[in-house]
Amino acid sequence: MTQKYRAAEKDELIWHDLDSMTLLYHRPSGITHMLADPAPAILEVMGGVPLSAIEIAERLAAGFDLESNIDTENIVLARLEELSGLGLVSRVPT
Amino acid sequence: MSKMHQIMLKIGPAAFRIVSAWRRPLDQLTDLYKAYPAPTGETVDFTVRLEPEKPWRRFVRPSVHIGGDFWLPDAAPLPLEQGLLGAEMGMNLQMALGWRRHLLLHASSVEKDGKALVMTGQSGSGKSTLSAMLAERGWRFMGDEFALLSLDSGEIIPFPRLISLKNKAIEAMQDIASEERFGPEMKATPKGDIRHLVPPRDAIARMNKPARPALLLFPRFGHAPELRDMGQAEIFVRLTQASTNYVALGEAGFRSLTRFVDEVPVKAMDYQSIDQAEELIDGLWSELR
Numbered sequence A: 001m002t003q004k005y006r007a008a009e010k011d012e013l014i015w016h017d018l019d020s021m022t023l024l025y026h027r028p029s030g031i032t033h034m035l036a037d038p039a040p041a042i043l044e045v046m047g048g049v050p051l052s053a054i055e056i057a058e059r060l061a062a063g064f065d066l067e068s069n070i071d072t073e074n075i076v077l078a079r080l081e082e083l084s085g086l087g088l089v090s091r092v093p094t
Numbered sequence B: 001m002s003k004m005h006q007i008m009l010k011i012g013p014a015a016f017r018i019v020s021a022w023r024r025p026l027d028q029l030t031d032l033y034k035a036y037p038a039p040t041g042e043t044v045d046f047t048v049r050l051e052p053e054k055p056w057r058r059f060v061r062p063s064v065h066i067g068g069d070f071w072l073p074d075a076a077p078l079p080l081e082q083g084l085l086g087a088e089m090g091m092n093l094q095m096a097l098g099w100r101r102h103l104l105l106h107a108s109s110v111e112k113d114g115k116a117l118v119m120t121g122q123s124g125s126g127k128s129t130l131s132a133m134l135a136e137r138g139w140r141f142m143g144d145e146f147a148l149l150s151l152d153s154g155e156i157i158p159f160p161r162l163i164s165l166k167n168k169a170i171e172a173m174q175d176i177a178s179e180e181r182f183g184p185e186m187k188a189t190p191k192g193d194i195r196h197l198v199p200p201r202d203a204i205a206r207m208n209k210p211a212r213p214a215l216l217l218f219p220r221f222g223h224a225p226e227l228r229d230m231g232q233a234e235i236f237v238r239l240t241q242a243s244t245n246y247v248a249l250g251e252a253g254f255r256s257l258t259r260f261v262d263e264v265p266v267k268a269m270d271y272q273s274i275d276q277a278e279e280l281i282d283g284l285w286s287e288l289r
Helices: A039-046 A053-063 A072-085 B024-032 B080-098 B127-135 B168-174 B201-205 B232-242 B251-263 B274-287
Strands: A004-007 A013-017 A022-026 A031-035 A089-092 B005-011 B014-020 B046-052 B063-068 B102-112 B115-120 B140-143 B146-150 B163-166 B186-189 B192-197 B212-221 B226-228 B266-271
Touching (some): A013 B251, A031 A039, A031 B232, A039 A053, B005 B024, B014 B024, B063 B080, B080 B102, B080 B192, B102 B127, B102 B251, B115 B146, B146 B251, B163 B168, B212 B251, B266 B274
Antiparallel strands (some): A004 A089, A013 A022, A022 A031, B163 B192
16 A cells, blocks of 8 residues: 655644745744755645645646656655654654 | 852843852952943842852862853863953853843844844854944944844844953954953953953943844955845854754744844845945945835
8 A cells, every 4th residue: 555644734834935945843843944845845735634645746746837757756755755754744554 | 158259230131140259250240330230129030150160279279160050061160360251151151041031143233223233153253343343333232242032023132241352352442442441351261362341331321222123244254345145044044053042932933033034134244344344334224224
């Protein structure tokens, strides 16, 4: 079964856009994260539902102009692993 | 237990009790802080203790151990002649580690037209000397070490402690400030040669008057004069590094710092002399809305 991921609850995060990065204050940990694209976009399209990397890649493709020759799914997967290391995303038990 | 001496000091919003095994550092502090209002009441925010490193060291080659509500294990003892420096270092340490009422930025600040110029940067950037010099050139001195950013109003609260002059800055300020404003010169301290300077009278009289930050500079001494823009991400990171209590303040710290970065224009400024810096600052200041 494909691994699904869920983003941190909306009210656990405070977003703040800087010119080239996005700040994310994570209330439960009190940690400020500075995220570069595409991590903020990934969190944004995840909403509150458990999604797989493929489903997130599809949502990104629908909302953003992605280059056609890149492996979106693997890029998303790598970012999801990093985000779960930071506690901003959790793996949903299958 | 032998007798301890103590005094109380109020600098901006912070009240200190300085307790010392020796009278002399306290006499020096009392003299240098005589223009400051005495704290009202018995309560203080912090206590700083100057004590013998070992009990017998009170008399034999006396050596001052700095203690207090907050302390660092590696704070080296100082010879008694540097007790005044010890007290100042102790007060700074209490602020850096214990202050929670404002976001504390390692920065100097001066005010003109009701607006504050904030200068931050690493040791040696010249931020302290710049604030001391500008204070003699028509600006109100607000602080040479810590700028306190209000968590709700976004204003800068003054913390005009004694100006801590180092090495070459001592001579430069001796040329323009009167002798009675200076403390004793302390040679070859762990921080180099140090001499304290009492801020201008006006800075002390108005130490409870905040000002809205209007310009943030990252000065860098020793490079050909130049102003550069900086990206917001770099500014934010450097300010978190310049703050000693950003993490401790949690969400309130995040909100006040992001607001500061959003609202305050920023430049990196290289300069080789105070005159150059003043010219660059005057140019920027006249363009502010």
